[in-house]
Amino acid sequence: MNDLASELSERLNRIREDGLYRELRRIDSPQSAHIEINGKPLLNFSSNDYLGLANHPILKEASIKAVERYGAGSGASRLICGSLAPHCELEQALANFKGTEAALSFSSGYAAAVGTICALLGKDDVIVLDKLVHASIVDAARLSGAKLRVFAHNDLNELEAILRWASERNSTSTAIPHPHTLIVTESIFSMDGDFAPLREIVELKEKYGAWLMVDEAHATGLFGPHRRGLAEELDVSNHVEIQMGTLGKALGSSGGYICGARVLIDYLINRARSFIFSTASVPAAAATSTASIALVQSNEGQQRCQRLWNLVDQIKDGLGKSGWELSPTGSAIIPLIIGDEAKAVHTATTLRERGFYIPAIRYPTVARGSARLRLTTTAAHTSEDITKLLSALLPGNF
Numbered sequence: 001m002n003d004l005a006s007e008l009s010e011r012l013n014r015i016r017e018d019g020l021y022r023e024l025r026r027i028d029s030p031q032s033a034h035i036e037i038n039g040k041p042l043l044n045f046s047s048n049d050y051l052g053l054a055n056h057p058i059l060k061e062a063s064i065k066a067v068e069r070y071g072a073g074s075g076a077s078r079l080i081c082g083s084l085a086p087h088c089e090l091e092q093a094l095a096n097f098k099g100t101e102a103a104l105s106f107s108s109g110y111a112a113a114v115g116t117i118c119a120l121l122g123k124d125d126v127i128v129l130d131k132l133v134h135a136s137i138v139d140a141a142r143l144s145g146a147k148l149r150v151f152a153h154n155d156l157n158e159l160e161a162i163l164r165w166a167s168e169r170n171s172t173s174t175a176i177p178h179p180h181t182l183i184v185t186e187s188i189f190s191m192d193g194d195f196a197p198l199r200e201i202v203e204l205k206e207k208y209g210a211w212l213m214v215d216e217a218h219a220t221g222l223f224g225p226h227r228r229g230l231a232e233e234l235d236v237s238n239h240v241e242i243q244m245g246t247l248g249k250a251l252g253s254s255g256g257y258i259c260g261a262r263v264l265i266d267y268l269i270n271r272a273r274s275f276i277f278s279t280a281s282v283p284a285a286a287a288t289s290t291a292s293i294a295l296v297q298s299n300e301g302q303q304r305c306q307r308l309w310n311l312v313d314q315i316k317d318g319l320g321k322s323g324w325e326l327s328p329t330g331s332a333i334i335p336l337i338i339g340d341e342a343k344a345v346h347t348a349t350t351l352r353e354r355g356f357y358i359p360a361i362r363y364p365t366v367a368r369g370s371a372r373l374r375l376t377t378t379a380a381h382t383s384e385d386i387t388k389l390l391s392a393l394l395p396g397n398f
């Protein structure tokens with residue numbers, strides 16, 4: 001027997017045997033600090049809704065108003081007839097927020113990465129990635145056909161060696177037009193919560209004439225004096241040609257974006273296939289994102305951010321005291337490294353039974369043998385929520 005179903009059951013069995021089987025869990029409540037799964041209330045420490053905006057009344061109202069005014073669907077891709085006022089307003093708001101000439105919104109961050117990298121690079125070019133960048137960037141790099149080089153996580157020496165090799169290669173190449181090198185990194189890494197050394201990376205890319213794309217998925221709305229991201233905090237925004245991010249995490253909505261020079265955006269409108277050949281996001285998503293960008297920049301945005309950092313401090317303090325080994329990072333992502341895949345799943349299950357939702361993250365999201373609980377907190381949590389979490393995570397509980 002060789003039909004599709006029996007082949008797939010075999011493959012699934014192997015995934016199960018490796019402790020890597022995944023399934024969806026239906027949530028019967030809004031996204032928030034408190035969620036409900038199968039009728040059971042849980043304290044949620046798993047979401048990327050860092051500022052607690054996904055269920056915010058201002059964002060909900062923006063959604064509803066956009067539906068009332070512009071309807072439910074977009075009808076076509078942006079270039080056909082789907083470029084509605086909410087998309088244009090969002091892009092203006094993004095460019096103002098990030099302090100760039102222009103911006104382009106995509107249906108997701110994943111689509112932004114794939115569309116942009118494949119539009120910029122071809123088989124004669126070189127793409128250089130940090131070992132831990134997100135799957136969307138890895139997939140984009142492969143699909144672009146560019147020569148792919150990977151440096152060890154945050155390893156500037158290895159990055160420089162690759163850039164030296166690439167600049168020699170490119171300068172002796174006979175390809176027309178001249179080949180280019182693009183470095184791509186995240187600013188805050190999604191599964192470890194640590195920072196990229198953006199200043200040093202900027203120095204290197206200028207020294208070797210490479211382009212730089214920074215994915216601020218876990219930093220937008222959270223870092224820098226105007227909460228634009230880590231590039232703002234480290235004062236290198238003007239040196240990052242391609243600023244990427246998602247509207248689905250701290251911004252509490254849905255979609256992805258690229259911010260940069262007007263020529264970059266005009267070029268992407270002409271060449272980014274995930275933008276050109278895909279229906280525009282629904283007007284409600286665009287309008288919600290615009291409302292969120294305004295909220296993030298307001299006093300309330302600042303207060304929510306401060307509240308988030310206070311809760312992060314409380315968690316790290318408490319976990320440190322009870323003996324958990326923590327990396328010294330300053331983000332809202334706190335990985336609790338377990339190592340073994342099955343043990344990580346068991347720990348997550350035990351916690352869930354006790355009313356805490358913290359997902360086990362396993363291969364292929366992280367390397368084999370580095371399974372972890374990926375603990376995230378949000379401004380929607382209270383200090384009492386954290387106290388409960390800390391007592392659930394006391395050693396000897398598992």
Ligand SMILES: *Cc1c(COP(=O)(O)O)cnc(C)c1O
Nearest residue numbers: 108109110134190217246248255
């Ligand atoms: C979530 C994420 C993305 C993808 O963004 P979506 O809008 O969810 O598609 C890209 N990069 C990183 C680092 C992410 O964490």
